[in-house]
């Protein structure tokens with residue numbers, strides 16, 4: 343700490359984060375405070391006809407004296423068609439207050455659809471990096487119902503193109519929800535498999551942001567706190583779905599991890615999870631769970647003093663072992679071969695992963711041979727022991 347600080351860029355475009363068990367009840371207050379007259383709700387289709395949807399509708403009706411327009415998002419990961427359908431619904435409602443409720447799919451859909459309201463065109467036309475967009479005048483409130491993506495505070499979104507292997511990435515500060523409302527009571531109904539996979543996505547955000555080449559004194563405290571909280575509480579949230587403390591800490595950790603990766607970016611596990619999703623329909627969190635222990639075994643010697651911090655956060659002698667043990671406890675310790683059945687298919691994943699910009703953020707610069715070795719190691723479940731990755735020295 344005696345050296346001068348390294349240069350960094352830290353971004354945070356969200357205005358307010360509210361965390362309270364049962365905090366969904368604050369929606370009416372927030373709508374009133376914003377002076378809204380045209381509310382709209384973008385909600386995960388999982389909640390269609392639910393008591394929660396009725397509760398949200400009633401709150402907004404009382405606050406604004408008008409019924410909210412509802413749009414339900416299909417359960418699968420977003421694609422350009424579902425985003426454009428959402429944008430059309432929103433355009434018809436012309437909202438000044440938008441509530442996005444659900445997992446990453448619903449929040450990402452709402453974020454990109456809202457961007458299209460002030461920047462009309464196809465969903466693809468607003469994808470990519472470094473583009474300038476007109477902000478939309480509405481207030482966007484994001485309410486996550488899973489602890490995972492951190493989409494409620496992130497500047498990014500991901501969506502597929504139907505009938506293609508392409509994953510589009512969207513990135514703009516104009517997409518970030520102004521208000522993130524964390525109500526962990528909404529996570530209680532998530533199926534255990536979703537809790538495990540989305541929770542491991544949050545773990546991967548925290549670890550990859552922490553060891554990234556773009557990590558900084560500003561992002562590290564968020565990433566470190568997220569790792570410690572997930573190390574302590576994720577298995578409890580998985581095994582005891584109604585545990586208020588476990589659900590609350592995991593949701594806060596997922597939000598912190600996203601604040602960290604907004605600036606610090608991500609690494610090889612995300613570079614691998616993207617083609618696993620696009621080419622083999624592996625759910626994003628599961629893809630990260632398949633990759634992160636092997637990636638960390640590969641990275642560990644390049645992580646410097648941070649290796650011990652990661653190991654401690656996950657209660658093991660090494661970072662790779664801690665992450666493998668957590669994965670095993672969440673029943674995500676599966677062979678890559680279940681999803682990528684041939685050498686050729688694995689080679690395609692390796693080639694696609696190498697094209698990701700995240701490769702450059704990883705603490706160790708991987709070659710295609712290294713990537714192949716990591717994928718080879720992912721074929722063998724390791725029962726909670728550290729993975730071995732055989733790369734040429």
Ligand SMILES: [Fe+2]
Pocket residue numbers: 491543546547612626
């Ligand atoms: Fe992720």
